[in-house]
Amino acid sequence: MIKNKRQIQAIHPALRQAKMLLLVMTAILIVANFYLLSSARQLAQSYSDQNNQATWFLFQLNKEFSELVSMSRFSDQGENYRQETILHYELTWSRFDLLLHNREADNFMRTPGAEPFFSTLFDRFQQLEYALLQKQTPKNSAELHRSLKEIYQAMVTYVNTNFRVQSPLYKIQMTQAQQLAYAQYVLMLLLFVCAGLVSYIMHKEACFNKQLAMTDTLTGIPNxxxxxxxxxxxxxxxxxxxxxxxxxxxxxxxxxxxxxxxxxxxxxxxxxxxxxxxxxxxxxxxxxxxxxxxxxxxxxxxxxxxxxxxxxxxxxxxxxxxxxxxxxxxxxxxxxxxxxxxxxxxxxxxxxxxxxxxxxxxxxx
Structure with missing residues (x-):
């Protein structure tokens, strides 16, 4: 009987403190993700020069595509994640369309090999729409993530090889954008880990409270x-x-x-x-x-x-x-x-x- 009381006194505060700590960490990670999104948007808005408009389109495509690749990994985790992945897909689709068809990007796309490459890449990208709209399973989600990542890596490799912009400001901003994308990816993973731990602790706490409600504290038998x-x-x-x-x-x-x-x-x-x-x-x-x-x-x-x-x-x-x-x-x-x-x-x-x-x-x- 005394042992049961000590367990009740020891376990419940530990669960409560762990849950509160994880909730605080989750809130901090959410704020950090919003901050990174805001920073990424501010970085994108810094390209206001008309002569760099095509470069701006390419940067936006890279930003939205990297977020899509990150989010697609979790498209099987529920309807909210699936809808979020579809939203990022539509944003990336619009960035592709702007890069290929906006007149302000004509000079950029006249570079030898640029238009065929991005047109082919866009076709491969559009072929994934059917897979995205289907019901997501862990296997489908992993396959979708792999296909998107391959297209994204092909684009990054091509740009790094063929479009070396000499502007120091552009290089700095591109580095910042990549760091923000990586940081957001890491923070998102941490956010999901914390959310999972909070859910687990809340489940254990509910089981503990249920057992406590069903137990006679004096004798230790069911009530x-x-x-x-x-x-x-x-x-x-x-x-x-x-x-x-x-x-x-x-x-x-x-x-x-x-x-x-x-x-x-x-x-x-x-x-x-x-x-x-x-x-x-x-x-x-x-x-x-x-x-x-x-x-x-x-x-x-x-x-x-x-x-x-x-x-x-x-x-x-x-x-x-x-x-x-x-x-x-x-x-x-x-x-x-x-x-x-x-x-x-x-x-x-x-x-x-x-x-x-x-x-x-x-x-x-």
Missing amino acids: RLAMMRCIKEKIDYMHPFTICLLDLNGFKQINDRHGHHAGDRVLHIIAQRVKRRFSVYRIGGDEFCIVIDTCDDANINMAFEELMGCFSDTIHLGSGINVSLSTSVGFARYPEDSLDYNALIRHADKNMYQMKFTRKAKAST
């Missing part, structure tokens, strides 16, 4: 709520079973004579004894419930004998104090006695008190 879920689940699946309600005889006298601490120890010891043989639940005070997966008379009688054996030994409270307990038992069978949860509980409760009163009557005579 009334867990019993209700167990019985209703068996009823839903129409599995025959027997419930056995227990009420401890003599527990109040132990509480009054030796104190509540002794009473708590008695409840814990009894719960552990019964737990070794049955699926037992504490439903309140000194009342317990056992669920047995059978309605057979022979098995029920055998279970009753085993249950009585849990009360045959005395309980040691320390300081030379030993106490004994007995129990009153009430059975109810599904579906013989009732098909309803509440009716089964009432039936078992009635039988339990009938046994208790019968014992009292025999004791008085």
Whole structure:
């Protein structure tokens, strides 16, 4: 019991602190991604000179294409990522179209071999549209990412080989753009890692809270709520079973004579004894419930004998104090006695008190 309490006190704060830390990191990464996007846009806007318009188109194509390649890796992670990938595809498509058909890029495209190369590259790019619009699976997403990356690498290699711009400013800005793209890619990966860890911790925390809600903190066994879920689940699946309600005889006298601490120890010891043989639940005070997966008379009688054996030994409270307990038992069978949860509980409760009163009557005579 003490160990369970310490685990509850230790695990829950650790989960909460880890979750808060990851949420803060996720927020920071989101802000950093927005900052990089803003920086990339500001860098793109710096190309205002009319004579460098074609170079600006090429830079925009490189920027949008690099973001598309990064995003395509996660297109199978959900509809939001898929729509984001489609958006980047459309943006890259428009950059290709501007580079090939805008009059301000005519001088740039008159360079020998430029127009055939970019036209062929654009055709390869458009052929991937059908694959992008299909339902994404991990395999399809990986294939799409590989194909886009090949086209992108071909474009970068061609530009680096054939269009060496001598402007120092252009070289600096191009380097900055690549660094921003790489940094954004890394930050995006970190963002997804943090989001995954947050989801995992929240799942574990939900499982922990669910287990906590279903457990009696005093005895460490399942509580009334867990019993209700167990019985209703068996009823839903129409599995025959027997419930056995227990009420401890003599527990109040132990509480009054030796104190509540002794009473708590008695409840814990009894719960552990019964737990070794049955699926037992504490439903309140000194009342317990056992669920047995059978309605057979022979098995029920055998279970009753085993249950009585849990009360045959005395309980040691320390300081030379030993106490004994007995129990009153009430059975109810599904579906013989009732098909309803509440009716089964009432039936078992009635039988339990009938046994208790019968014992009292025999004791008085």
